[in-house]
Amino acid sequence: MSFWTKYNQTTKLHNSYVCIGLDSELSKIPECLKDEDNPIWTFNREIIDATKNRAAAYKLNYAFYISAGKKGIKALEKSISHIPSYIPVILDVKIGDISNTMEQYGKAFFEYLDADAITVNPLMGDDVFTPLLRFSDRMLFVLVLTSNPSSTDYLGKDGLYKTIAKNVSKKDHKNFGAVVGATNVKEFKTIRSLMPKNIFLIPGVGAQGGNVAEIVQNASFSKSEPRFLVNSSRAIIFASSEKDFASEALNATEDLKDKINQNLFV
Amino acid sequence: MSFWTKYNQTTKLHNSYVCIGLDSELSKIPECLKDEDNPIWTFNREIIDATKNRAAAYKLNYAFYISAGKKGIKALEKSISHIPSYIPVILDVKIGDISNTMEQYGKAFFEYLDADAITVNPLMGDDVFTPLLRFSDRMLFVLVLTSNPSSTDYLGKDGLYKTIAKNVSKKDHKNFGAVVGATNVKEFKTIRSLMPKNIFLIPGVGAQGGNVAEIVQNASFSKSEPRFLVNSSRAIIFASSEKDFASEALNATEDLKDKINQNLFV
Numbered sequence A, B: 001m002s003f004w005t006k007y008n009q010t011t012k013l014h015n016s017y018v019c020i021g022l023d024s025e026l027s028k029i030p031e032c033l034k035d036e037d038n039p040i041w042t043f044n045r046e047i048i049d050a051t052k053n054r055a056a057a058y059k060l061n062y063a064f065y066i067s068a069g070k071k072g073i074k075a076l077e078k079s080i081s082h083i084p085s086y087i088p089v090i091l092d093v094k095i096g097d098i099s100n101t102m103e104q105y106g107k108a109f110f111e112y113l114d115a116d117a118i119t120v121n122p123l124m125g126d127d128v129f130t131p132l133l134r135f136s137d138r139m140l141f142v143l144v145l146t147s148n149p150s151s152t153d154y155l156g157k158d159g160l161y162k163t164i165a166k167n168v169s170k171k172d173h174k175n176f177g178a179v180v181g182a183t184n185v186k187e188f189k190t191i192r193s194l195m196p197k198n199i200f201l202i203p204g205v206g207a208q209g210g211n212v213a214e215i216v217q218n219a220s221f222s223k224s225e226p227r228f229l230v231n232s233s234r235a236i237i238f239a240s241s242e243k244d245f246a247s248e249a250l251n252a253t254e255d256l257k258d259k260i261n262q263n264l265f266v
Helices: A003-014 A039-051 A062-066 A069-082 A099-112 A160-169 A185-194 A212-219 A245-264 B003-014 B039-051 B069-082 B099-112 B160-169 B185-194 B212-219 B245-264
Strands: A018-022 A057-061 A089-095 A117-120 A139-145 A176-180 A200-202 A228-232 B018-022 B057-061 B089-095 B117-120 B139-145 B176-180 B200-202 B228-232
Touching: A018 A039, A018 A245, A039 A069, A039 A245, A057 A062, A057 A069, A062 A069, A062 A089, A062 B099, A089 A099, A089 A139, A089 B089, A099 A117, A139 A160, A139 A185, A160 A176, A160 A185, A176 A185, A185 A212, A200 A212, A212 A228, A212 A245, A228 A245, B018 B039, B018 B245, B039 B069, B039 B245, B057 B069, B089 B099, B089 B139, B099 B117, B139 B160, B139 B185, B160 B176, B160 B185, B176 B185, B185 B212, B200 B212, B212 B228, B212 B245, B228 B245
Parallel strands: A018 A057, A018 A228, A057 A089, A089 A117, A117 A139, A139 A176, A176 A200, A200 A228, B018 B057, B018 B228, B057 B089, B089 B117, B117 B139, B139 B176, B176 B200, B200 B228
Antiparallel strands: none
């Protein structure tokens, strides 16, 4: 099943555009799980079980798994397998390298880990995409304008993000989406006009402070088909540090889902 | 021992500025090793044993290890441990993300894998460096201008590489170096003038065709102290696909070392 098929099915079935970011940092996992054999895996399993009927997608940030060594990688693999197969899995790796290297990353992320989508850093130019095109049922979310303060150093300076947006818009929207940070409200309209068809992965709500109403108004492809995923990580998965962490994660997911939908269907 | 201490010692001791790129692609490993339990590890061990007195550094490209699953990661860990501790180990990951994520990559690459240096993609701006500064004895090689054809899409366009070079030059050269591809001969002089003190990691000779004499003339900090590493991967490690692969790797290393030195000390 392709990324787009999964996305279309899940967003309709769950009435949700919420992507849950599993930035499952070991030191932040609730105390009640610290004695588990693999706390990150147990934590993710409980978060997934609690939220799987309200999630439009899950995004796993590679850094938080490899920093925990062998158990972290095991937790990553088991979490991806545990996510119901009709829900898109995005692996956040922000990678970009020369062709023979990207061929290997393609194998690692799309074959070995079997993700439906990855994030890609376009700095080294179009060479980074070429070896990934053979994965014709997957999605590449290209960094266009990120949510962090220093995104103005390069992406937000001299219109670099516009150049990237234009280049990505020329590619097949079935395989190419964009990462556009929620903190860039005034640029959203421009980016959507430059890449009308592409799906946006929107991080930066919650902990980073992006405004949901403005995102929905400016980032949607259309009211019935917004073509975006609003990602929230810490504000959902660490909504509570107590035993109720999973049910509180569900509550936080519902809240974000409702906030998006209230603004979408007006 | 810091990256710089290792670099200064090893380059003098081995009279060499050759960085050997262990892009140990499983499908290219010589037939004679295919029945080994972990062919990548055996291959790397023999390459390291053969070349360790002529290498100025080793660079391991992360993609080639994670694409081979658990055994690939095992091979990566064992290879790093097997490299003599006075030789700098560069982990080529080309990563760049927001602060809380870079904190995790720092742990993964500098603590868990204990690399002396990593490559960093600066697209998301200065936020990507901040969490890595606490590793004050390590080196960050920042992508400035890469060796691949499409580096002209963004880095080589509108002077982006110059802006990056200027920004990196303002940071402490003890911790900040630059990746400058060997195929950009005419830009080398400009980049060296913009970042006089920083060490350059120079990929793109060998398989990618960069010219050694021109690199040496244009990229050196000074004749006695060039402050660079010329990386060659495929042309060294896959110099032969037969049983003599390790001795041929040494020959290819010697050849490159001599070509660099002939141009350096004139």
